[in-house]
Amino acid sequence: MSQSRILQLAAIINKSVIAIHEILSANNLNSPSFDEYAPASFPEDISGARDAVLDATSELYDLLLEPLTLIYKHHGHNNSVCLQAIARFNIAGMIPPGGQIPFGEIAEKAGLNEQIAVRLLRHAMTMRIFCEPHPGMVAHTQASKTLANPIMNDWLRVGTEEMWPAAVAGFSLSNDTTESIYSIIGSSPERAVCFSNAMKVFATRPDYDPSFLIENYDWGALGKVQVVDIGGAQGHIATELARRFENLQIVVQDMDEVVRIAKHGVPEELKQRVCFMAHDFFSPQPIKADVFYLRWILHNWSDKYCILILRALISALKPGARIIIQEVCMPSPGSIPLWKERNLRAEDLNMGAIFNSLERTADLRFVIKSVIEPKGSALGIIEVLWCTLD
Numbered sequence: 573m574s575q576s577r578i579l580q581l582a583a584i585i586n587k588s589v590i591a592i593h594e595i596l597s598a599n600n601l602n603s604p605s606f607d608e609y610a611p612a613s614f615p616e617d618i619s620g621a622r623d624a625v626l627d628a629t630s631e632l633y634d635l636l637l638e639p640l641t642l643i644y645k646h647h648g649h650n651n652s653v654c655l656q657a658i659a660r661f662n663i664a665g666m667i668p669p670g671g672q673i674p675f676g677e678i679a680e681k682a683g684l685n686e687q688i689a690v691r692l693l694r695h696a697m698t699m700r701i702f703c704e705p706h707p708g709m710v711a712h713t714q715a716s717k718t719l720a721n722p723i724m725n726d727w728l729r730v731g732t733e734e735m736w737p738a739a740v741a742g743f744s745l746s747n748d749t750t751e752s753i754y755s756i757i758g759s760s761p762e763r764a765v766c767f768s769n770a771m772k773v774f775a776t777r778p779d780y781d782p783s784f785l786i787e788n789y790d791w792g793a794l795g796k797v798q799v800v801d802i803g804g805a806q807g808h809i810a811t812e813l814a815r816r817f818e819n820l821q822i823v824v825q826d827m828d829e830v831v832r833i834a835k836h837g838v839p840e841e842l843k844q845r846v847c848f849m850a851h852d853f854f855s856p857q858p859i860k861a862d863v864f865y866l867r868w869i870l871h872n873w874s875d876k877y878c879i880l881i882l883r884a885l886i887s888a889l890k891p892g893a894r895i896i897i898q899e900v901c902m903p904s905p906g907s908i909p910l911w912k913e914r915n916l917r918a919e920d921l922n923m924g925a926i927f928n929s930l931e932r933t934a935d936l937r938f939v940i941k942s943v944i945e946p947k948g949s950a951l952g953i954i955e956v957l958w959c960t961l962d
């Protein structure tokens with residue numbers, strides 16, 4: 573008789589956990605823990621075994637649920653109820669590092685009824701966010717400690733106060749507007765700061781590291797070239813590129829209000845090669861550059877607007893000009909570990925709710941010179957030579 577699936581999964585988990593343990597021990601690293609002082613990342617060389625454990629444990633978990641619980645995952649939408657309260661009242665910031673405080677003190681500081689505070693936080697604790705080391709006392713776990721950083725707390729606020737309502741109703745309906753997310757959020761200083769902090773958190777995730785772009789595309793081979801970083805925000809990618817490749821002259825284009833602040837942040841030693849320019853990417857491109865680089869731009873727009881953004885480049889395209897797009901490349905189903913695919917598909921739905929856009933596969937209507945998918949990177953690098961979109 574063939575081995576049952578649950579035994580197969582148990583064997584995968586056993587073998588892969590041993591592999592992880594051996595790598596961690598060889599590097600003098602502790603076993604993963606929820607402790608507030610546990611390290612927040614893992615060495616790259618455990619990633620294959622980690623994928624295997626995460627997929628096998630989640631399959632085993634799901635196999636042992638009955639269908640209604642599997643479908644609804646314990647009223648999963650309520651996860652966002654407690655996360656929203658944690659972020660809105662900055663509860664993680666109330667708990668001293670290494671210390672603990674009573675539920676009542678949290679309720680008082682947050683202006684919440686104590687019973688509600690207990691219920692919200694005990695639900696969060698089932699997700700390993702906060703713990704109750706002694707009855708009635710709240711302390712940090714690794715996850716809640718992360719949220720004690722105000723920038724991280726803003727990231728969670730954006731997730732629960734901007735993205736979650738938009739996921740239910742769409743951004744326009746949840747804000748009762750026909751304006752874009754940029755103008756609505758930009759018109760409220762509090763929301764704008766929160767949103768910009770959340771974007772910084774996304775940008776600092778290891779799988780969005782600028783090194784993937786630097787290490788996986790041969791910028792040095794381009795010779796002395798003019799690059800335009802379209803929608804380049806604070807110039808964080810442009811400065812990293814310019815620091816590494818002396819052959820690059822980079823103009824960062826973004827909206828006027830972004831550029832006005834960002835242009836003061838260029839390091840002294842790069843000022844000769846990195847500059848800023850206010851430019852609306854729907855208007856004709858004024859610079860006849862050698863390379864037009866768009867990172868994390870097109871996924872914010874539906875096809876209709878992406879075509880306009882690309883079309884605005886046409887008058888500036890000289891022979892040999894390159895368009896380099898760095899975006900998520902959606903995998904075909906089952907081609908990557910399921911836990912990663914689930915995250916990507918959730919992000920894709922998020923883009924639909926917020927921007928009426930999507931995470932794309934590499935569209936064959938482009939003439940694509942290459943698609944590079946660096947190991948460990950969330951973003952693929954797509955080099956387009958010519959575009960035949962209508």
Ligand SMILES: C[S@@+](CC[C@H](N)C(=O)[O-])C[C@H]1O[C@@H](n2cnc3c(N)ncnc32)[C@H](O)[C@@H]1O
Binds near residue numbers: 806830853868869
């Ligand atoms: C998701 S961010 C990507 C930022 C950066 N490229 C990166 O990879 O971190 C999108 C950027 O597009 C800019 N943007 C939005 N609409 C724009 C427009 N019409 N013209 C120029 N930039 C725009 C935003 O200000 C923002 O900096």
